[in-house]
Every structure is written in C-alpha cells, then in structure tokens.
Amino acid sequence: MSSTRFEQDEFPLNAIEQRAAQFIEQRDCAAWSAEDEAGLATWIAASPAHRIAYLRLDAGWKRAERLAALRPRERGWRENVSFRSAAKIAAALGLVAIVGAGAAYYSTLPKFSTYATRVGERETLTLRDGSRIELNTNTVVQISDDLDRRHIRLEQGEAFFDVVHDKKHPFVVAAGTGKVTDIGTKFVVRRDGADVRVIMLQGAARFDGADASGGQKSLILRAGDDMLASAEGISLARKTGTETARETSWRRGVLIFHETPLSEVAEEFNRYNRTKIVINDTNTAKVEIGGTFAAANVEGFARVAQQLMGLHVEKRADEIVISH
Amino acid sequence: MGERPDTTGEAANRGFSGVNTLETEVDAWFVREILPLEASLMQYLHHNWRNRSEISDIRQEIYVRVYEAAKQGFPDRVKPFLFTTARNLLINRVRHAQIVPIEAVADLDALEVASEVPGPDRVVQARDELRLLQAALDKLPSRWRTAVILQRVEGLSRKQIAERMGVTEASAAKYLADGICALVSKFYGDPPDMRRDQ
Numbered sequence: 124m125s126s127t128r129f130e131q132d133e134f135p136l137n138a139i140e141q142r143a144a145q146f147i148e149q150r151d152c153a154a155w156s157a158e159d160e161a162g163l164a165t166w167i168a169a170s171p172a173h174r175i176a177y178l179r180l181d182a183g184w185k186r187a188e189r190l191a192a193l194r195p196r197e198r199g200w201r202e203n204v205s206f207r208s209a210a211k212i213a214a215a216l217g218l219v220a221i222v223g224a225g226a227a228y229y230s231t232l233p234k235f236s237t238y239a240t241r242v243g244e245r246e247t248l249t250l251r252d253g254s255r256i257e258l259n260t261n262t263v264v265q266i267s268d269d270l271d272r273r274h275i276r277l278e279q280g281e282a283f284f285d286v287v288h289d290k291k292h293p294f295v296v297a298a299g300t301g302k303v304t305d306i307g308t309k310f311v312v313r314r315d316g317a318d319v320r321v322i323m324l325q326g327a328a329r330f331d332g333a334d335a336s337g338g339q340k341s342l343i344l345r346a347g348d349d350m351l352a353s354a355e356g357i358s359l360a361r362k363t364g365t366e367t368a369r370e371t372s373w374r375r376g377v378l379i380f381h382e383t384p385l386s387e388v389a390e391e392f393n394r395y396n397r398t399k400i401v402i403n404d405t406n407t408a409k410v411e412i413g414g415t416f417a418a419a420n421v422e423g424f425a426r427v428a429q430q431l432m433g434l435h436v437e438k439r440a441d442e443i444v445i446s447h
Numbered sequence: 448m449g450e451r452p453d454t455t456g457e458a459a460n461r462g463f464s465g466v467n468t469l470e471t472e473v474d475a476w477f478v479r480e481i482l483p484l485e486a487s488l489m490q491y492l493h494h495n496w497r498n499r500s501e502i503s504d505i506r507q508e509i510y511v512r513v514y515e516a517a518k519q520g521f522p523d524r525v526k527p528f529l530f531t532t533a534r535n536l537l538i539n540r541v542r543h544a545q546i547v548p549i550e551a552v553a554d555l556d557a558l559e560v561a562s563e564v565p566g567p568d569r570v571v572q573a574r575d576e577l578r579l580l581q582a583a584l585d586k587l588p589s590r591w592r593t594a595v596i597l598q599r600v601e602g603l604s605r606k607q608i609a610e611r612m613g614v615t616e617a618s619a620a621k622y623l624a625d626g627i628c629a630l631v632s633k634f635y636g637d638p639p640d641m642r643r644d645q
Contacts, residue, residue, distance in 0.1 A: 136628045137503050144624040152598055152605040152623055174470075175477070175510045182478045183631030189577050190584065190599040236596065238581060246578060249585060 142166070143176040147184055193236055235265040235276065243395050243419055245376065254294060257283040259313075259373050260395045260418070281313035283374055288326075301332030301352045303344075310344070311371055318353040322362070322370050332357060378418050385410045385445065388424075396421045399442045407434065407447050473517050480525045481513060485635035487526070488533060495537055503632070505540070509533050583633035591626035598623060 146163045149155060167174045239262065240246045246258040250266070252273070258264060262280025267273070273289070277298040286294045288307035296303045298312050298319045308326035312319065321330060323344045334340040335356030342357070344350055347367065349360045362370070369379040378391050386408035389400035395418040402408045412432070416424050425443045429436040437444045488509070492502050512532050522528035584592060590612075597608045609619035 136625060137507060139507065140503070140628050141624060144627040145620070147627055148605070148620055148624040152608070153620070171511045171514055172507060174474075175514055176507065178474055178477060179482060179510070179635070180627055180631050182482060183634050184627050186576065186634065187580055187595070187599045187630060190580055190596075191602065192577055193581070193600050236600070248581070251585070251589070 139170075139172050139176045140180060143173065143180050146177065147180055151184070193238070235267050235274075237263060237265050237278075239263045240280070242397055245373070252289065252292075253287045255283075255285040257285075257374055259283075277312050277314050279314055281311065281373070283309070283311045283324075283371060285309045299352075301330060304329045304331070306343075318351065320352075321348075321350045322367055323348045323350075324367055324371065330357075372415075373418060376418055377415050379415045381413045382411045383413065384408060385412060385428075388412060389445070392416075392418070392421050392424060395419060397441060398422075400425070401442050401444045402446070403444065404446055407445055410434070470518070473514060476517055476521060477510075477514055481510065481529060482635050484526060484529055486638050488529060489636040490638065491530065491533060492537075505533075505536065506636075509536055512536065579634060580630075583630050583637065586633050586637070587626060587629050590622050591629055594619060594622035595626040595630055598626075 146159075146166065149159060150163070163177075167177055238246070238248060238258065240258045240260060242261045244258075244260060246262075248256045248258070248264075248266070250256070250273070254273070256264065256266075256275065259281040262282055263278035264282055265276040265278060267275075273292050273294045275284075275294075275296045277296060282296075284294070284296060284305070286305040286308045288294075288305060294305040294308075296305075296312055298314050299317055301319045303310065303312060303321055306327040306329065308328045309324040310326075310328055311322040311324065313322075314320075319332065321328070321344060323346050325346050327343055327345050329341060330344055330350060330352070331339065331341045332352040335354075340357055342350075342359070344359075347362050347364070349362045349367070349370070351358050351360075369381065372379045373395075378388075378395075380388055380391075385402055389402050389408075393399045398421050400421065410432070414427070416427075421443065425436050425438070425445070428434045428445055435446045437446075485506075488506065489502070492505060493499070496502055496505065509529070509532055513529055516522070516528075516532070584595060587595065593612060594608055597603045597611055603611065605616055605619050605623065608623065609616045612619060612622075614622075
C-alpha cells in the first residue's frame, strides 16, 4: 500500500504506519463497529511495531484536536466577502437583483484559517511558497485555504511580510478597507482600529485604499515609504534605514526609542505586556527618552525610569504608575 | 477487559481489549517520555544516516527496541537510553549490510557522544502546542492539509470532506490517513523552533 506520489520523498510513510493511520481514520471519520474495534485489537496484538505505530499516531492525532481552536469566527468577514463578490459577479452579468446570491456563492468561497498571537507573543508562519509572515504581539491574521494561500487578512495588530514574488499569484494583504499587493517585497502592516500603516522595507507594493473623500486611491509604495491610511485620508512619509529598523525592531523582540515621549513609550510597552504602564500627569508624559529595551521587560524599564531618570514609580497588581 | 491502572498520558485514555496492565503502563510511559524526544532523535538520525528513505523505518525499529526493553523495566535516564539504542542500531545496520554503505554513517565517532548532545527536546506547554500544530499543518502538501483541516478544525466526517473537496470517499480516506501520518511526524519529529533566518 505504499504511496507512489511525490509526497513520498518528503514524507516517507512506512506501510505499518499507513495501516495504523487507516484504522484511526476509519474510527474518527467514518463508521466504526465492534468488529472494527476487534480488528484493530488483533492487528495491534500481532506485533510490537503495530502497537507502537498505533500509539504514536493516535497520541499525535489526539493532540491535533486542539486545532479546533483555529475554527474561523463564524460570521463576519466571510459573509462580507460573499456579499461583495456576489455583487461583483451580479454586476458583471448585468443583473440587478442579487437577493439570495450570497447564499448561493457561499459554498464556492475560499475558506480561511485564523492564526493569532496573544499579548507579548511573536510568531513566524512560513507559507508553502516560502513566503514568511511574522506576527507581532496581539495580532490576528487569516490565511486563505486555497492552493496558493496568498490571500491574507490582517484582522488586528501588526505583521511583517517577506513575500516570494509570483506574477501569476499576487500576494494580497487586506487590512480594514485597504489592501497591499506585493511587487516583490518585505513590508510591515499595522492596524490600529481603522488606521492602517504600511512600512516598506524592500521592493515595492501597491496599496489600494480609500482617500479622505471616500474615493478609491491606488499608489505604489517603495522601500523607505511609511504610509498611513486613516479616516483623514492617506499620507506618506519617507524614512531612513535607521528609522525603519527602529520601527521594526519588534521582530527581534526589542523596542528602540529615540527622543520618544514617555506617553508613546508607555503605549508601545502596553502593546506587549499585560502589566500596563500608566502615566497620569502631562509633564511626565512629555519626558523624552531614548534607548533599547526588551519588549517583554516592562519591569526593567520601570527600574530605569526610577533609578536613572529619577521618576516616581509605583507598582500595583497589573499596572505600573509613573509620575514625577 | 481487565481493570485499568491509574496511569497518566494519552495512552491511558484508550485501552485495548484484552491488554494487560504492564503493557498499558508501558504505553503511557512511551507516549509521555519517548515521543517528546522524537525531534532530537530525528535530528540525530538525519545527521548520521544518509539514506533518508530508511529513516522512518529506523525510527520505528528504535521505538520497538526501546518499548520492548521498557517492559523489563523503565530506564532511569530516558534520553541517554534512547540514544544509546539508536546508536547501537545504526552501528548494527552498517555491520550487517550486504554491501557496506560507506557513506551511510556520517561519523562513527560522533555516534559515541550523541547521547550527550543537547537536542531540541520538546517540553510542550499548552499554549505552544497549538503553535506547533499549526507549524506542522503548514508543512503538509495541500490535499493532505485540506483534509486534515476539514477534519480536525471543522470537525467534518470523511463523507463531508469528500464532498467538500470534490473527490471520492476513498480518496478522502487516503488523504486523511496520509495526512495523519505526515502531521504527526511533523509535530513530533520536526525541531520545535520554526523560526528561520532570512
């Protein structure tokens, strides 16, 4: 029963394991009778190798039950898309009535898997084409389950994308109402409510989004561009290599500040930690600091604020209050 | 079916009819102590055995030996025991081969110290586990991956998966079974740190 497919090279499956997997598949995915159970027991008793193959696959497959946690949130964006694509198809066909079309197209839509990090976590996903996505703290992305898996939706947070370019299969990152389409690229996308920020590190990409008047706007971003799309429209700044390196230092788990007001420093640390920095007075908020800190080490930062900057630091259960 | 002992680990959750207590205990031990070392073991085998197509058979054989030995008594130090077993098996394979595969073993000296080498042992914390499973899933070929997602994530049956993928039930069964093998091998057998340098 050995497989002759190309997968054989990368995934050498041995016959005993394949048989064990067939039993498990039958048991978990189809009908399973008392005779089947007896058949499994007989097979397992026949050889220690059978028993071990079964034990191992059964243990691992059970662990994989945890994958149920990835079930995409049921409503929301899928419906959204179904409505929009239905509308588009209807428009293309010159149809007027699209009532019920959403349901009809639902089954043909690509499905998406959700990947998420919690506060303080970082995560790297490698896609089948070799493209990589690094998720920053408290981030949710959805990746299409279709064959090329190059449609990404940034639901919240921030992610770095290193895209293997493929002309035929554009790599698209949707964030809110905007979307980034790569043209051979490394870039970071960050979402903050309705605001979408794109920092280009290498190559080029196209951004499509809404301008202030609500009209669609398309622009080409190049390395060093720091673009912000918000309700006020789209703005573009040029950044030096040092600046973009600072903005993306989270990829190494550090935060770099340079003449940064404490209010912003606190905001940054609070993205990565459950213990929150609280600054209540405006004078303290304006104090500017510089330096490199481990993003997770909010206590270390508090010590620096106290000992080197002479600020008053008060630790409470899940917050650190800094004042003059 | 006899009285089942109070063991921990997943093996204890599923007893086999007519299985004696000793084997159930060894099952639990194997799942708890040996499987988490698979990533280290695979790294060791890949490093020391050139013929990759034989590696899953060799792993299987090592596990059988370890399991059989554990029935006589559990070793105090599991990792050195596993690697000593692996080393002996590789050396025997070289010695007993009809045609000595000169390149089969990368470095016999290296084999001597292998059990001291720190490997990527997996102490799986609950929250890491999902991450590791995702990483394993991401490495599967698309048909297997799709089938596994539809089963474990969406909870569909073989029949529903066949319909969703537009294939026969027999094909869906095959994708699922192969997907189970591949997913488990990636989950246990690949180094836990998936981060790659640019």
